[in-house]
Amino acid sequence: MGHLSDVLFLDDDDDLRATFADLVKTIYARECHGIGSYRELLALGEQALHCGVAILDINLGPEAPSGIDSYGWLRKHGFHGRIVFLTGHAATHPLVVEAKRLGDAEVVGKPVSLDRLTSMLEDQPSYEEHPPQ
């Protein structure tokens, strides 16, 4: 079972995923569930819903469900934690524009600094305030 302090990190780049998980563990002493696709998110299921913050890459590869699809799944299944979209694309890109329109998710451009990352991981809603349904 996941914990509120856990971080969900969705990115199709293996190296970034592994490095991010390593960093979260090393610097913030927190558990990171690194997944590479929407399918892996579905497989993670409940564990994903109990994370405190989800960082989602928007583009998960050609013809693959995007980070926005993952966002939809998380919200639909009662994820009340903070969701941050991490993207390497232009601010005017259609997927980025769509992500910004969602309202309750932030969009942050890659590469993100350590300070920004710290603020993303620290300022998150509490589990008690927003329990998963």
Added chain:
Amino acid sequence: MMPVPAHELQQSQYRWRGALVACALNAIGMPLDILVGRDVPGMPKWPSLMSGVVGLLLAGALLVRRRHPTYRLCATVFLLNNAVILVALWITSGYYAAAQGKWIPFQANKLGVLAVAVLAPGLATGLVTIAGFVGMAFLRYLVLSTELRQRLPIGEPWAIVIYAIFAVAMLGYRVHSVALARRMFRMRTESIATQRMARTFLALRDFTNTPLQTIELAVKIVRARCPSLTPLVDRIDRSIDRLYRLNHAFSAYESRIEWTEEDTSPDTSALVDR
């Protein structure tokens, strides 16, 4: 060999088509004059046939050079085609004028100037050819006997001048419209090229963002785990900063892109590997 720009190629093809249609009209239209003049006493068939055959040969020459049609080729063919028509009309009009019954003079010349307005490969070629049709009509009129001149309808041969004025106006308008369309086509082509370049630059930037992020995060881990490596890690950080500046420079191209449906799930690796 330098590739011909798309707008130049389009212009050449447009001229080529005009010259080809003019030759085809000669090849088909002039032999029909034999039918029209079949009851005219002594009317020779060879001028119209000769004109038609020359039109056919010139059309053949254009077809042979269809892949590389130059302005000079199109203009030369167009002028030759009309010159041979004028020779044929010069001969046949003498027989029409001398025939019994009412002849409406220089109809082919009037039709010719209007066709030139639509088909001429350029302004100069068009003006010369219109002048040729008008000049031939006046010259033919002048060499007719007084008796034959008096048999012509009122207003002839001046009616062709009105046709010529209309033809010149039409030709000028057409040449202007073609130039405008060409300019718009060139601008569109340049815009597409700029978009393609901007797309490539952004793809490069997007492609480097994830590895850059990985390096930056890895450096933070190294810094936390091995403080003794700080001087080395500092150098890596400075190098990353320089790459960020490059990254930022590419951002200027964001506003130049008109995103399409194809961009919703881009394969940046494929774009970079191309």
